[in-house]
Amino acid sequence: MSERMKAMRLERVSPAEQKPLRLRTLSEPRPGPGEVAIQIEACGVCRTDLHILEGEVTARLPITPGHQMAGRIVQVGSGVADFKSGDLVGVGWMASTCGDCALCRSGRENLCEKATFTGRDRDGGYAKRAVADAHWVYPLARGVAPGEAAPLLCAGIIGYRSLRLSGIEPGGRLGLFGFGASAHLSIQVALHWKCEVYAFDRAERHRQFARELGAVWAGEIHADPGVPLDAAVTFAPAGEVVVAALSRLGRGATVAVNAIHMSPIPSFSYDLLYGERAIQSVMNYTHQDAVEFLELAARIPVRAVVEKFPLEEANEALLRVKRGELVGAAVLTTTRS
Numbered sequence: 357m358s359e360r361m362k363a364m365r366l367e368r369v370s371p372a373e374q375k376p377l378r379l380r381t382l383s384e385p386r387p388g389p390g391e392v393a394i395q396i397e398a399c400g401v402c403r404t405d406l407h408i409l410e411g412e413v414t415a416r417l418p419i420t421p422g423h424q425m426a427g428r429i430v431q432v433g434s435g436v437a438d439f440k441s442g443d444l445v446g447v448g449w450m451a452s453t454c455g456d457c458a459l460c461r462s463g464r465e466n467l468c469e470k471a472t473f474t475g476r477d478r479d480g481g482y483a484k485r486a487v488a489d490a491h492w493v494y495p496l497a498r499g500v501a502p503g504e505a506a507p508l509l510c511a512g513i514i515g516y517r518s519l520r521l522s523g524i525e526p527g528g529r530l531g532l533f534g535f536g537a538s539a540h541l542s543i544q545v546a547l548h549w550k551c552e553v554y555a556f557d558r559a560e561r562h563r564q565f566a567r568e569l570g571a572v573w574a575g576e577i578h579a580d581p582g583v584p585l586d587a588a589v590t591f592a593p594a595g596e597v598v599v600a601a602l603s604r605l606g607r608g609a610t611v612a613v614n615a616i617h618m619s620p621i622p623s624f625s626y627d628l629l630y631g632e633r634a635i636q637s638v639m640n641y642t643h644q645d646a647v648e649f650l651e652l653a654a655r656i657p658v659r660a661v662v663e664k665f666p667l668e669e670a671n672e673a674l675l676r677v678k679r680g681e682l683v684g685a686a687v688l689t690t691t692r693s
């Protein structure tokens with residue numbers, strides 16, 4: 357007889373206002389070969405979870421969402437050499453890749469057509485326990501609480517990949533469009549690289565947050581900081597923000613688009629793109645991205661500003677994300693359930 361555990365389950369997609377996640381009691385998952393079981397202490401809430409809830413990103417149903425999980429290993433499957441029970445670890449969006457296609461073989465496994473994702477194709481971290489492929493599990497830095505480490509696992513890692521794909525150089529002028537969970541971590545990396553950061557957001561409290569974290573300027577999405585940007589990253593799921601960012605770029609500069617789903621990008625004058633400007637989408641992350649970012653985050657150190665919710669209040673947390681009400685990142689904690 358296996359043990360039982362609590363999980364917040366998505367059985368049918370619907371708007372976040374309808375609170376589609378249901379508290380369920382399930383059998384605790386057991387690790388197969390090459391897998392580990394993790395007792396989850398905290399799981400970050402990502403905008404992608406909201407897209408899954410509302411059906412903009414299609415998931416296996418029913419599913420336990422959540423792909424920024426931090427906790428301790430409680431069971432190790434056969435063939436796992438790198439981890440043991442008690443290790444503090446994190447798991448992000450990547451759940452598996454085929455390892456065999458041309459993309460996987462060339463270190464671009466983030467683009468693998470057969471990739472599976474945590475909290476979309478296999479049960480994720482809105483639960484007391486989850487199982488993960490040990491290849492996509494990362495040790496967490498000592499001294500960082502799981503609640504503060506959780507947002508690093510998607511918002512942080514994919515934010516880091518976005519920074520890199522934007523081509524920003526140390527000391528360059530960087531625009532961050534949409535100052536939420538991912539941007540508040542990315543700015544810390546950019547400042548470590550001595551970049552000048554310009555933050556664009558609709559909400560004054562988010563602009564104020566950006567200034568507090570070290571942005572030299574913060575304004576509305578369409579505001580003009582008066583200087584051309586060397587690179588930009590957009591985090592908002594709104595196509596018009598991509599055009600707004602493009603219009604602030606200097607010649608030869610790139611806007612990296614950190615979004616899994618986006619409203620249509622409005623048409624724009626070719627003049628905005630001409631001058632060898634580029635729009636670069638960002639998809640998932642590689643194993644190397646995760647290793648590099650987590651190492652860098654521990655060294656800087658990157659500190660997540662979090663608002664914690666009990667696991668049972670996952671619907672509430674997601675609604676707050678949808679409404680843009682949070683400053684920093686939302687994290688579910690499982691201590692009570």
Ligand SMILES: [Zn+2]
Nearest residue numbers: 454457460468
């Ligand atoms: Zn592959």
Ligand SMILES: [Zn+2]
Nearest residue numbers: 402404510511
């Ligand atoms: Zn995410």
